Amino acid sequence: MPMGKCKNITRLLSDALDRSLSTGEWVAIRLHLPTCSGCRNYRKQIRLLREAAHTMSGISMSDTAGSDD
Numbered sequence: 001m002p003m004g005k006c007k008n009i010t011r012l013l014s015d016a017l018d019r020s021l022s023t024g025e026w027v028a029i030r031l032h033l034p035t036c037s038g039c040r041n042y043r044k045q046i047r048l049l050r051e052a053a054h055t056m057s058g059i060s061m062s063d064t065a066g067s068d069d
């Protein structure tokens, strides 16, 4: 299992949070994930992090929205 590939895949997974990936990039991810538990775990973790960030920004946004009233 080439390690350079994992570096590329994890970078694409985190890029996917900020921008749209090309079809070729998604194909690379979809071909790689079933073969690599490390990258599957990485994807799971950045999803959790993103959800936590959304929850926190949701809380602070409703906080500021309410304080003006």
Ligand SMILES: [Zn+2]
Pocket: 005, 006, 009, 032, 036, 037, 038, 039
């Ligand atoms: Zn991998």
